[in-house]
Amino acid sequence: MDKRISLIAANWKMHKTIGETVSFIETLQKEVGPCTDREVMIAPPYTALDAARKAMTMEGYKLAAQNFHWEEKGAYTGEISGPMLKDLGCDCVILGHSERRHLFGETDEMIQKKLAAAFKFGLLPILCVGEVLEEREAGRTLEVIGTQLERAVQGLSREESGKIVIAYEPVWAIGTGKTATPGQAQEVHLAIRQHIAALFDKEVANRLRILYGGSVKPDNVDALMAQPDIDGLLVGGASLEVSSFKRIVQYQFVEK
Numbered sequence: 302m303d304k305r306i307s308l309i310a311a312n313w314k315m316h317k318t319i320g321e322t323v324s325f326i327e328t329l330q331k332e333v334g335p336c337t338d339r340e341v342m343i344a345p346p347y348t349a350l351d352a353a354r355k356a357m358t359m360e361g362y363k364l365a366a367q368n369f370h371w372e373e374k375g376a377y378t379g380e381i382s383g384p385m386l387k388d389l390g391c392d393c394v395i396l397g398h399s400e401r402r403h404l405f406g407e408t409d410e411m412i413q414k415k416l417a418a419a420f421k422f423g424l425l426p427i428l429c430v431g432e433v434l435e436e437r438e439a440g441r442t443l444e445v446i447g448t449q450l451e452r453a454v455q456g457l458s459r460e461e462s463g464k465i466v467i468a469y470e471p472v473w474a475i476g477t478g479k480t481a482t483p484g485q486a487q488e489v490h491l492a493i494r495q496h497i498a499a500l501f502d503k504e505v506a507n508r509l510r511i512l513y514g515g516s517v518k519p520d521n522v523d524a525l526m527a528q529p530d531i532d533g534l535l536v537g538g539a540s541l542e543v544s545s546f547k548r549i550v551q552y553q554f555v556e557k
């Protein structure tokens with residue numbers, strides 16, 4: 302199996318001013334140091350992207366936006382484009398987060414356009430997928446995620462598909478304190494990899510990094526990261542304090 306470098310990502314959502322962002326990043330880098338065997342990604346709000354870029358001085362730290370619009374420019378009041386994010390020095394962009402899907406009405410079709418645009422404008426996409434509680438209880442988890450995946454990757458080349466980062470975020474586990482058990486998360490991560498293998502091929506699937514997100518905390522990080530198909534984490538609440546995010550970044554490494 303290809304070796305996949307782990308990615309520990311912070312999604313700050315609508316939190317932190319410029320000053321708070323700079324202070325967080327400076328403290329984190331001072332306490333964690335450069336990262337060579339894992340990548341750390343931070344997604345602050347748009348308003349703090351520029352300051353965050355300037356504060357990131359160490360190896361292994363990456364900057365992401367939480368969303369963007371697929372068009373390059375135009376009459377889209379309130380929107381931000383890929384070239385604008387590149388201009389700010391962003392490396393990655395989070396796409397299709399469940400809050401975007403459920404609170405702001407993003408559809409699979411919009412997410413597919415955003416995914417294609419991320420490649421067009423040179424941003425690494427982090428594609429979020431996940432089921433709601435009723436879907437899990439009805440035994441439809443894998444079907445729902447399969448559909449989200451198929452629709453999102455439509456039109457992508459084989460090479461592009463191998464580069465996507467997928468984040469599995471069960472909607473019922475986001476901000477609720479309810480984490481999927483490591484076994485539940487592993488089951489879905491494996492299914493995602495198998496689905497991508499069926500859509501493209503095994504080599505693409507083996508290269509794919511799949512993150513888990515949903516109430517990740519210092520006390521469950523090691524068990525989650527020990528699972529063979531969990532290649533990283535997308536952390537909300539616990540990424541807002543340096544002390545908890547640092548512990549998550551410094552998860553206990555196990556050879557897989």
Ligand SMILES: O=C(CO)COP(=O)(O)O
Binds near residue numbers: 516535
């Ligand atoms: O939505 C998430 C990350 O994108 C997860 O949020 P919490 O870690 O707060 O559950």
